[in-house]
Amino acid sequence: MTGAESFGLTDADLAVKPTVYAPGMFDGKVALVSGGAGGIGRATAWLLARLGAHVIISGRSEAKIAGLIGAMRETGLACSGHAVDIREPEGVAAFFDRIWDEHGQLDLLVNSAGGQFPQAAIDFSVKGWNAVINTNLNGTWFMMQAAARKWRDAGQPGSIVNVVVVTTHGLHGVAHTVAARAGVIGLSRSVAVEWAPLGIRVNCVAPGAIETDGWKVYTPQVRAAYPMTNPMMRAGDAWDIAEASVYLGGPAGKFITGELLTVDGGGQLWGETWTTGKPDYFKGADSRGADRPDGD
Numbered sequence: 553m554t555g556a557e558s559f560g561l562t563d564a565d566l567a568v569k570p571t572v573y574a575p576g577m578f579d580g581k582v583a584l585v586s587g588g589a590g591g592i593g594r595a596t597a598w599l600l601a602r603l604g605a606h607v608i609i610s611g612r613s614e615a616k617i618a619g620l621i622g623a624m625r626e627t628g629l630a631c632s633g634h635a636v637d638i639r640e641p642e643g644v645a646a647f648f649d650r651i652w653d654e655h656g657q658l659d660l661l662v663n664s665a666g667g668q669f670p671q672a673a674i675d676f677s678v679k680g681w682n683a684v685i686n687t688n689l690n691g692t693w694f695m696m697q698a699a700a701r702k703w704r705d706a707g708q709p710g711s712i713v714n715v716v717v718v719t720t721h722g723l724h725g726v727a728h729t730v731a732a733r734a735g736v737i738g739l740s741r742s743v744a745v746e747w748a749p750l751g752i753r754v755n756c757v758a759p760g761a762i763e764t765d766g767w768k769v770y771t772p773q774v775r776a777a778y779p780m781t782n783p784m785m786r787a788g789d790a791w792d793i794a795e796a797s798v799y800l801g802g803p804a805g806k807f808i809t810g811e812l813l814t815v816d817g818g819g820q821l822w823g824e825t826w827t828t829g830k831p832d833y834f835k836g837a838d839s840r841g842a843d844r845p846d847g848d
């Protein structure tokens with residue numbers, strides 16, 4: 553692979569990809585997609601804008617946001633963007649002030665900003681652990697809380713979709729992110745109850761292996777094995793997650809809150825996920841070795 557290689561759907565794909573949803577479904581609505589210039593966020597931003605929403609795109613990289621906004625506006629879609637690090641609560645709060653100043657409303661927040669690096673848990677540094685927890689748990693929370701405060705203060709309903717990771721089986725090499733995402737899922741279930749009186753719904757989508765540029769952090773060997781993470785024996789695409797988020801976050805999900813929708817081709821039921829490669833130990837009984845510490 554070269555540094556220039558990219559994965560997943562392009563803007564040209566996303567501009568025309570067929571959707572199950574009706575045109576105009578989000579007319580008059582305002583949606584915010586964090587990580588909106590990443591793979592899954594980008595697909596979500598295109599889908600929501602094509603369905604009529606004004607989409608606000610955030611992320612850390614101004615250049616990535618500007619590129620996406622240019623591509624979307626070229627096709628006549630309504631969007632704007634702002635660089636915000638979700639780990640900075642003051643910056644996040646100021647961002648939501650700005651959204652209300654400019655639009656006076658927000659209808660849907662999709663938290664797609666996140667990520668991790670693959671490493672054996674036993675080798676995590678304190679800094680590495682904190683980077684992943686701060687991004688995926690704290691950052692997601694700062695966005696959720698800032699949105700909810702605005703909705704409460706404005707007396708407006710709202711909807712949040714958090715894009716997480718499958719946490720129900722041992723996801724090798726990404727224990728830090730599984731810990732953070734399990735936190736987000738638990739948090740979402742709790743505030744789904746606390747915030748129901750405010751008219752705020754909170755749901756999560758757990759993607760399986762979804763081909764995006766986020767895969768660049770994994771080796772070519774590991775990426776090549778991702779289709780083996782599920783019984784469909786293929787990766788999903790970012791549109792799969794975008795349509796799931798729109799289902800939960802939009803009108804189709806109006807009686808759904810505190811829910812987790814897994815979109816992984818059945819990977820929870822069958823499949824192997826090795827983000828740092830399959831260790832010899834798991835390759836078969838013969839590979840366990842006589843020196844394996846059995847603890848007895």
Ligand SMILES: CCCCCCC/C=C/C(=O)SCCNC(=O)CCNC(=O)[C@H](O)C(C)(C)COP(=O)(O)OP(=O)(O)OC[C@H]1O[C@@H](n2cnc3c(N)ncnc32)[C@H](O)[C@@H]1OP(=O)(O)O
Pocket residue numbers: 666667668669670671677679680681683684687718759760761764765766767769781816819825827
């Ligand atoms: C059921 C099947 C599911 C399949 C799941 C597997 C597939 C999953 C795919 C994805 O989720 S892909 C999409 C997500 N995108 C990414 O993950 C992109 C890359 N990740 C990030 O950018 C993370 O957000 C980040 C690493 C947390 C970035 O945070 P930050 O910008 O603060 O990081 P750094 O400053 O670069 O690093 C901070 C600190 O972290 C440690 N560290 C970072 N990278 C590595 C690494 N490759 N190996 C070991 N340690 C790493 C390290 O301590 C860094 O500090 P320094 O050493 O640089 O001082």
Ligand SMILES: NC(=O)C1=CN([C@@H]2O[C@H](COP(=O)(O)OP(=O)(O)OC[C@H]3O[C@@H](n4cnc5c(N)ncnc54)[C@H](OP(=O)(O)O)[C@@H]3O)[C@@H](O)[C@H]2O)C=CC1
Pocket residue numbers: 586587588589590591592593610611612613614616636637638639664665666667668687691715716717718758759760761762763764765766767
């Ligand atoms: N692709 C997959 O197979 C899977 C993905 N997921 C999760 O889905 C989500 C989206 O993934 P995907 O689109 O594939 O990955 P990408 O890496 O393509 O997108 C993630 C986006 O998050 C943004 N981001 C990261 N950290 C921060 C931060 N501190 N503040 C603001 N923005 C930030 C990045 O923007 P910028 O570069 O501008 O900082 C980036 O565009 C992630 O949480 C990911 O872990 C879960 C399971 C599988």
